[in-house]
Amino acid sequence: MRGFVSRHLPILRFVTAFLRTRRLSRTLKTRADVEAWQAERITAWLRETVAAAPFYRGRRIEKLDDLPVVDKSVLMAAFEKFNRAGVTREEGWRAVESGRPPKGYSVGASTGTSGNRGLFVISHAERYEWLGVIVAKLLPGFPLEKARIALILPLNTALYGAVNRTGRLRLRFFDLRRGVATLTPEVVAFRPDTIIAPPTVLRWLAEHDRSLRPKRLFSSAEVLDPIDRDIVEARYDIRLREIYMATEGLLATSCAHGTLHLAEDVVHFELEPVPESDLVSPIVSDFTRETQAMARYRMNDLLRLKNDACLCGSPLRAVAEVVGRSDDIFVLSRAGGEGSIPVTPDVLRNAILNADRRIADFRLAQTGRRTLSLTLPKDLLAETVEAACAALSNLLRNMGAEARIAAVQQDLPPPTVKLRRVERRWRAEET
Numbered sequence: 417m418r419g420f421v422s423r424h425l426p427i428l429r430f431v432t433a434f435l436r437t438r439r440l441s442r443t444l445k446t447r448a449d450v451e452a453w454q455a456e457r458i459t460a461w462l463r464e465t466v467a468a469a470p471f472y473r474g475r476r477i478e479k480l481d482d483l484p485v486v487d488k489s490v491l492m493a494a495f496e497k498f499n500r501a502g503v504t505r506e507e508g509w510r511a512v513e514s515g516r517p518p519k520g521y522s523v524g525a526s527t528g529t530s531g532n533r534g535l536f537v538i539s540h541a542e543r544y545e546w547l548g549v550i551v552a553k554l555l556p557g558f559p560l561e562k563a564r565i566a567l568i569l570p571l572n573t574a575l576y577g578a579v580n581r582t583g584r585l586r587l588r589f590f591d592l593r594r595g596v597a598t599l600t601p602e603v604v605a606f607r608p609d610t611i612i613a614p615p616t617v618l619r620w621l622a623e624h625d626r627s628l629r630p631k632r633l634f635s636s637a638e639v640l641d642p643i644d645r646d647i648v649e650a651r652y653d654i655r656l657r658e659i660y661m662a663t664e665g666l667l668a669t670s671c672a673h674g675t676l677h678l679a680e681d682v683v684h685f686e687l688e689p690v691p692e693s694d695l696v697s698p699i700v701s702d703f704t705r706e707t708q709a710m711a712r713y714r715m716n717d718l719l720r721l722k723n724d725a726c727l728c729g730s731p732l733r734a735v736a737e738v739v740g741r742s743d744d745i746f747v748l749s750r751a752g753g754e755g756s757i758p759v760t761p762d763v764l765r766n767a768i769l770n771a772d773r774r775i776a777d778f779r780l781a782q783t784g785r786r787t788l789s790l791t792l793p794k795d796l797l798a799e800t801v802e803a804a805c806a807a808l809s810n811l812l813r814n815m816g817a818e819a820r821i822a823a824v825q826q827d828l829p830p831p832t833v834k835l836r837r838v839e840r841r842w843r844a845e846e847t
């Protein structure tokens with residue numbers, strides 16, 4: 417199926433990716449099935465894609481382990497060596513800024529703090545591959561049932577604009593950089609039955625709009641916190657499902673039971689334990705990518721795996737929660753001693769939210785080696801603010817960490833670009 421024709425005719429690529437994904441959802445029944453499928457595909461991919469990337473030239477590559485683990489800094493330092501289109505980093509940024517990519521390709525960038533954004537380049541055929549996989553996973557009734565999908569995301573990667581040609585599927589992209597309030601009337605006029613958006617945007621819609629009637633809601637691009645989930649599910653009376661994706665590709669989607677399963681039919685995951693926590697951090701190899709080699713790429717994300725099997729019976733590993741980013745793990749001073757104590761974002765979030773049920777939003781930042789800044793909405797009572805500070809102090813004391821918490825109350829801004837409720841702004845090397 418990966419012959420000349422499907423590689424060069426994008427719509428065929430969509431169909432083959434769609435049919436393959438549907439077939440695998442039936443035929444992959446055990447872990448052994450998943451591993452056998454991956455082994456077969458990875459062998460071909462190493463030979464055809466990875467070996468063709470200049471970065472890997474001259475290496476003996478027989479198996480995945482023969483490759484070094486790379487991260488964003490390695491990738492961005494030698495961007496042109498990872499893609500067969502020969503796009504340099506400078507050309508990539510120019511293409512993102514001008515909206516004019518090289519012919520036949522799409523170039524996109526991740527959101528992120530300045531200086532820490534990642535680029536990717538994919539062919540049109542790969543765009544359709546991605547879409548075929550995602551439609552097969554998210555829309556069980558397609559193509560018998562039509563779908564109108566609104567994608568509200570903070571980056572316009574042409575990735576999403578692909579398939580408005582088939583009459584069964586309408587897909588419209590809404591660029592979140594224009595602001596959620598501006599977009600809302602347009603989203604309403606589009607009458608989507610499926611909305612894919614960051615959880616804070618879904619929550620904003622739930623709190624500000626009365627006319628949308630979606631049948632399917634997917635949270636994407638940000639950590640899904642329980643406070644947002646509850647409000648969205650209560651308003652629309654449907655289960656909020658998740659899509660975990662990044663410039664690194666499609667990484668996981670929720671099944672009908674609401675469990676987030678890794679997309680192991682298209683991506684190979686190595687899951688590294690994160691010290692002093694029950695979390696893991698993924699190293700991904702996307703064996704559907706052809707233009708840019710995404711091989712043993714270390715991601716910045718923190719996941720908590722789900723230990724019990726999902727009722728859907730899928731052999732794809734399940735994620736209980738995407739917790740946040742590893743560079744948002746707080747690094748705090750050990751009380752009365754040397755060294756530091758890491759505290760993961762989920763632990764901090766839970767301490768704040770469990771302190772008082774009236775807390776429906778917050779921002780917490782590490783601003784110095786021993787200082788935290790907690791921002792809470794203006795309308796909360798002083799006793800709630802005190803309870804949140806006390807809960808945080810208790811948590812840190814129990815962990816043996818030392819920090820001063822400065823609390824402020826102000827209006828929290830509406831969602832725009834990627835929200836991190838728990839954010840480490842301080843870096844050890846800066847002092």
Ligand SMILES: [Zn+2]
Binds near residue numbers: 671673674729
């Ligand atoms: Zn499941």
